[in-house]
Every structure is written in structure tokens, then in C-alpha cells.
Amino acid sequence: MTQDLLSPVWAKPDERPELTPLQWETILGQARTSRLLGRLAQHHVANHWLAEVPTQPRLYLEGALRLVDRQHHQVRWEVDCIRRALKHVPGPVVMLKGAAYFVAGLPPRQGRLFSDVDIMVEQERLPEIEGALFRAGWISDERDAYNQRYYRHWMHEIPPLTHVQRRTVIDVHHTITPPTSRFKVDGKKLLERISAVDERGDLFVLAPADMVLHSAVHLFQEGEFGHGLRDLLDLKDLLQHFEQRADFWPGLLDRAEELGLQIPLFHALFHIQRLFGYAAPPQWTTRIDRFSPPAPARIAMAWALGLALRPDHPSCNTRWSGLARWLLYVRSHALRMPIHQLVPHLARKAWMQRFPAKGQGEK
Amino acid sequence: MKLSELSSAEVGNRLRRHGLTIRTGPFNFRILSTIDSIAQGLMLLYPDFPLVPEGEFVDFTVTLAPTGGIRRWWRPQVRFVYDGASPFAVLPLDHAFPLLEWAMNWCISTQAHHFLTLHAAVIEREGCAVIMPAPPGSGKSTLCAGLVSRGWRLLSDELALISLVDGWITPLGRPISLKNESLQVIREFVPGVVMNQVTHETSKGSVSHMKVPAEQVKRLGERARPRWVVFPKYVPQAKAELSLRSKANSMLELGGNSFNYTVHGLTGFEVLSEIITASDCYDFRYSDLDEAVSVLDGLAQKERG
Numbered sequence: 001m002t003q004d005l006l007s008p009v010w011a012k013p014d015e016r017p018e019l020t021p022l023q024w025e026t027i028l029g030q031a032r033t034s035r036l037l038g039r040l041a042q043h044h045v046a047n048h049w050l051a052e053v054p055t056q057p058r059l060y061l062e063g064a065l066r067l068v069d070r071q072h073h074q075v076r077w078e079v080d081c082i083r084r085a086l087k088h089v090p091g092p093v094v095m096l097k098g099a100a101y102f103v104a105g106l107p108p109r110q111g112r113l114f115s116d117v118d119i120m121v122e123q124e125r126l127p128e129i130e131g132a133l134f135r136a137g138w139i140s141d142e143r144d145a146y147n148q149r150y151y152r153h154w155m156h157e158i159p160p161l162t163h164v165q166r167r168t169v170i171d172v173h174h175t176i177t178p179p180t181s182r183f184k185v186d187g188k189k190l191l192e193r194i195s196a197v198d199e200r201g202d203l204f205v206l207a208p209a210d211m212v213l214h215s216a217v218h219l220f221q222e223g224e225f226g227h228g229l230r231d232l233l234d235l236k237d238l239l240q241h242f243e244q245r246a247d248f249w250p251g252l253l254d255r256a257e258e259l260g261l262q263i264p265l266f267h268a269l270f271h272i273q274r275l276f277g278y279a280a281p282p283q284w285t286t287r288i289d290r291f292s293p294p295a296p297a298r299i300a301m302a303w304a305l306g307l308a309l310r311p312d313h314p315s316c317n318t319r320w321s322g323l324a325r326w327l328l329y330v331r332s333h334a335l336r337m338p339i340h341q342l343v344p345h346l347a348r349k350a351w352m353q354r355f356p357a358k359g360q361g362e363k
Numbered sequence: 364m365k366l367s368e369l370s371s372a373e374v375g376n377r378l379r380r381h382g383l384t385i386r387t388g389p390f391n392f393r394i395l396s397t398i399d400s401i402a403q404g405l406m407l408l409y410p411d412f413p414l415v416p417e418g419e420f421v422d423f424t425v426t427l428a429p430t431g432g433i434r435r436w437w438r439p440q441v442r443f444v445y446d447g448a449s450p451f452a453v454l455p456l457d458h459a460f461p462l463l464e465w466a467m468n469w470c471i472s473t474q475a476h477h478f479l480t481l482h483a484a485v486i487e488r489e490g491c492a493v494i495m496p497a498p499p500g501s502g503k504s505t506l507c508a509g510l511v512s513r514g515w516r517l518l519s520d521e522l523a524l525i526s527l528v529d530g531w532i533t534p535l536g537r538p539i540s541l542k543n544e545s546l547q548v549i550r551e552f553v554p555g556v557v558m559n560q561v562t563h564e565t566s567k568g569s570v571s572h573m574k575v576p577a578e579q580v581k582r583l584g585e586r587a588r589p590r591w592v593v594f595p596k597y598v599p600q601a602k603a604e605l606s607l608r609s610k611a612n613s614m615l616e617l618g619g620n621s622f623n624y625t626v627h628g629l630t631g632f633e634v635l636s637e638i639i640t641a642s643d644c645y646d647f648r649y650s651d652l653d654e655a656v657s658v659l660d661g662l663a664q665k666e667r668g
Binding site: 020033054057063066314317 | 391418419420421422424446447448474475476477625626627628
């Protein structure tokens with residue numbers, strides 16, 4: 001039995017999932033691996049369905065709600081700490097992804113579980129930002145010189161910073177895609193349209209269209225699909241929220257063209273419609289279709305993503321899931337950097353994994 | 364139906380196919396494994412545990428799989444698989460049974476947020492529970508094993524499951540884990556003790572698990588009220604002695620020994636402070652098990668009045 005029980009929950013958001021005990025085990029497992037357990041629980045709460053869930057599975061939904069509650073406390077605290085640490089560094093601090101949904105009070109915030117906080121700053125301020133965060137207790141755990149150089153030369157972020165006491169992690173970005181990527185985006189263009197989250201004016205989020213495009217490009221670029229379904233659900237929520245503004249859809253399509261992110265947006269919209277039955281208003285479909293890559297690429301990606309966006313759980317795996325994930329992983333790297341950089345990089349990583357430097361242990 | 368009512372062929376069959384489902388306290392486990400030592404260990408240590416009726420919800424499905432590849436011919440290994448992922452490093456194949464026990468603890472401590480869970484042994488007498496939090500090496504499990512064979516009832520030797528509603532403790536009742544010197548101590552202290560074969564050279568040294576008496580497994584539905592918090596410490600040559608410990612400090616220690624105290628926020632604080640308010644807190648130095656048992660028996664006797 002291979003069945004994605006999770007995405008139908010949001011495809012038919014008004015229907016209470018009626019599941020056998022075995023199906024409850026399965027959906028809880030799928031939600032755990034997709035990091036959607038909090039969302040699943042929150043969805044039941046919002047619809048007043050929790051009391052109707054059988055006792056045993058309900059305990060785990062309630063447990064997830066407790067965890068969400070706690071994590072939201074912690075994220076609020078972390079954001080305040082980051083604000084304080086960067087108070088004297090000029091230039092904006094932009095929250096990205098989960099932290100952005102959180103501080104801006106956007107719908108994907110509901111029931112969301114966090115692992116780290118992502119921020120974006122001006123590239124030329126990176127040394128100052130890193131210094132200020134260091135003084136507040138965040139240091140890089142990355143000891144390996146090659147990895148440090150890899151991040152700093154080729155990536156859109158510096159190595160993750162971990163707080164020495166709280167062990168919380170910040171990813172500091174200067175743009176949303178690697179500078180070597182086929183979908184490279186100039187961080188300055190994004191910073192032109194940011195908006196402050198409150199009257200203090202020191203904390204920002206990306207413009208709605210940019211937030212959507214970031215989420216779309218992130219989905220296909222990371223190469224790790226464990227969170228793919230969650231990211232897609234975030235996207236659907238964002239679109240439904242932002243489309244209340246009349247100029248949102250034309251603005252989004254214009255912006256995709258301007259930043260060269262038509263293809264990621266096309267794939268994302270395709271799978272949002274396939275999985276959740278949600279589509280752009282009909283007057284925009286012709287224009288969105290023009291964003292499609294040529295037919296062979298479109299069909300191959302639809303197949304691979306169709307498999308990879310299923311929850312990464314044994315109950316969902318087909319004989320082709322592994323191959324699809326592997327192809328997408330390879331593709332994500334091919335998008336990140338040109339082949340003359342990619343091959344030496346992967347060879348180097350393979351070597352490092354096989355023969356870890358002394359004192360580093362296996363990782 | 365109990366596990367002992369299945370033939371060994373049937374136990375092996377279930378483990379290999381759809382899983383053997385057993386209930387340990389409030390949790391149902393489905394165990395899948397083709398490894399012989401898993402079947403043997405379960406039959407030896409869990410015979411009195413109820414099987415989960417078909418169609419009932421199972422909390423955790425754990426798989427202990429031998430690793431593939433050519434290595435299996437010269438250095439066979441075992442992997443714990445949960446939700447399709449491997450949360451732990453692979454271990455030598457003969458570590459399979461202790462790995463199963465650790466995996467089961469891991470499932471509970473990372474996911475059962477409907478309890479406040481502490482890393483502590485819990486035993487009961489007269490309906491009153493002793494919570495024994497202690498770092499590894501303090502002799503907590505040895506003491507626990509000794510007490511359980513002398514009239515105290517085991518709730519759990521590793522995980523205290525505390526209700527968020529009334530602070531009472533739910534039994535888990537799984538086998539008691541023993542290591543190194545304590546293996547011999549318990550063999551001498553408990554005549555006729557049933558212990559699994561010893562696994563050597565694990566990260567904790569030589570380990571094995573001791574079977575819990577059948578009459579205690581029958582009482583896994585009976586919760587107990589926390590009455591004492593005792594911090595045991597094995598000190599060679601020391602006379603068994605309880606000394607009062609400050610409640611504030613005991614509460615801090617309990618919080619530090621909890622797996623999910625921080626998940627529960629204010630509720631966690633309130634539950635812990637209720638437990639501490641209702642409990643006498645002691646440090647407990649001991650060396651001789653007989654003496655240790657009689658000192659703790661004294662606590663229970665006083666309670667009886």
C-alpha cells in the first residue's frame with residue numbers, strides 16, 4: 001500500500017479525514033517526516049475536529065500542538081535576540097521563510113515547526129553582521145576550511161551560526177540563490193522592495209511576490225525533498241493570502257520575469273494545482289503556461305517532482321521514488337553551479353566523507 | 364492474548380512479516396526484525412506482555428534491520444529504522460536487542476508529549492511511588508532491580524511517565540537494563556533471576572536486561588502517586604543512608620533530567636512543582652543492596668503509619 005494521505009487533507013480542507021487506526025498511524029508518520037504534524041494538528045483545531053479524532057492518535061496531535069506552542073515562544077525570543085544583536089549595524093535585517101511568516105503573521109505560521117531562523121542582509125555588511133552576531137554568542141560550527149570557502153565563495157549564505165548557550169541556529173543570507181546558480185538573483189533587487197514588520201522599522205520581510213518566488217525557487221534548489229510538501233503547502237497559503245490584493249497576480253508574473261524565476265514558479269504552480277486543486281485565476285493561465293520549460297523537461301520534472309513531493313515515508317515510496325529523488329538532487333546541484341565547478345566540488349565532498357579529517361568524526 | 368501464547372515459530376514469523384505488536388504500559392509497539400536475537404530476547408523478557416489486538420492503533424513501529432552489502436559476511440551490523448530513516452548509528456549485529464530497547468525509549472522520549480517524561484527509575488509500594496533520577500553510573504538501575512525483587516513494584520527503570528493532569532505516574536514495565544558489575548551483583552542478589560544474554564563492548568560496556576516478574580506486568584494499568592524523590596548514589600563501603608535534600612534543588616535536578624520539560628512550558632513547571640510539594644526529597648548513599656532495600660522499606664512502612 002503506497003498512499004499519500006497527507007496532501008488530500010488540504011486538497012479538501014472542509015472534509016474531516018475519516019481514517020482507520022492503521023491509516024492514522026500512517027498519516028502521523030507521513031506528517032512527522034514532512035514536518036507537518038503541527039500543521040495537521042492545527043488544521044483539526046481550526047475546524048473544531050480534534051474532539052472527534054480517536055484518543056490514541058489525538059494524543060500525538062495534541063503533543064504536536066504543545067511543541068508548536070513552545071517553538072513559537074522560542075522563535076519570538078530568538079528574533080528579539082537577533083534584533084538586539086544587530087541594533088547598531090546599519091542596513092536592514094530581512095527575515096526569510098518560516099521566520100518571515102512568523103513575524104509577519106502570515107497563514108503558514110499556523111502550526112509551523114521550526115529548525116532554524118533564516119535572515120538576509122546586504123552582502124557588503126556580512127563581516128559586520130557576523131561580528132555583531134558573534135559578540136551576541138552565535139558562532140560558526142563549520143571548522144573545515146574547504147567548507148568555509150565553499151560557502152563564502154559560491155553560496156548565497158555563510159555557514160550556519162549556532163548560539164553557544166541555546167544551540168539555536170541562524171542562517172545568514174545575502175540573497176536567495178547561489179551566485180553561481182542558473183537562477184541567480186541579485187540581493188539588491190530584493191532589498192529594494194522589502195517592508196518593515198512593525199513601527200520599530202528595524203525588521204523586514206520580502207515583498208509578497210518575492211516571498212512567493214523565494215519559496216518556489218527554494219523548493220527545487222535545495223535538493224532535499226523531506227520538506228517539499230510543506231514548502232508547497234506554504235506556497236499555496238501565501239498565494240491564497242496575497243491574491244486578495246487585486247494587483248498581486250500580474251505583479252508576481254512580472255517579477256518572475258524580471259528576476260528570471262519563471263521556471264521554478266511554473267513547476268510550483270503546477271504541483272500546487274495537482275496536489276491541492278488550487279490554481280491562479282483563469283485570466284493568467286495562458287501567461288503562466290508560457291513560463292513552462294520545453295516539453296521534455298516539463299514532463300520529466302512533472303514525473304520526478306510528482307514522486308519526490310510525496311511525504312518521504314515508507315508508506316509513500318514506490319519503486320521509483322529513490323531514483324526520482326536522486327535525479328532531483330543531481331539536478332539541484334547542476335542548477336547551483338556550472339559543471340566545471342560542480343565535479344571537483346562533489347569529488348572533494350566524497351573524499352571528505354570517506355576520509356574525514358582527524359578529530360572530526362564521521363558525519 | 365500474551366506473547367508467551369505464541370509459538371516461537373509464530374513469533375519469528377510475525378517479526379519477519381507484518382510485525383509483532385505488544386503493549387508496554389500505555390504504548391503499543393510494532394516490532395519488525397529478521398534477527399534471531401530479537402525474537403529470542405522478546406520471548407525471554409516479554410512473555411507476559413499482552414499482544415495488541417488486530418486493527419488497534421499502534422504508537423510506534425520500529426524496525427531492526429541487518430545492514431546489506433558485502434560487509435554482512437565479515438562484520439554484520441544492525442540498523443534501527445523509524446519512519447524510513449535511521450536515527451542512530453549502525454551497530455554490530457549482536458547489539459540488536461539492546462538497540463531495540465534504546466530505540467523504544469527513544470520513540471517514547473522524543474514523541475510522547477502527552478506525558479511529562481523524566482529520565483528516572485520509578486518504583487512503587489502501597490500505591491506510593493519513588494522517583495529516582497540519577498546520572499548513569501549512580502547505580503539507579505541496580506537499586507531498582509534489587510527493590511523490584513523484594514516487594515517493590517516496577518513502574519519503569521528509565522522513563523517516568525508523569526500525567527499532565529494529576530501528576531500521577533503511569534507504569535511502562537519494560538525489562539530493567541543492567542550493565543557491567545551490576546550484572547553479577549543482581550545475579551547474586553536475586554536467585555533465579557531471568558536475564559537476557561550479555562552484550563559486550565557496547566557504548567555502555569557489557570549490558571543485559573532483566574525480566575520483570577509476571578505479577579507486576581499484570582498491574583501495568585495501575586498508576587501510582589509520587590511520594591518520594593530519591594537521588595541514589597553508589598558509594599563503595601558506605602552505610603545506606605537517606606539525607607534530606609532541598610526541594611528547590613531537587614526540582615531543578617528533575618527539570619534537568621526531563622526529556623520534554625521545555626516542551627510543556629508553564630504546565631511542566633506546575634506539574635513538577637506539585638510533585639516536589641507532595642514528595643519528600645532525599646539523597647541516598649548506599650553500597651550494600653540488602654541494607655539499601657531495608658532503608659527504603661522503612662520509608663514505605665512509615666507511610667503505612
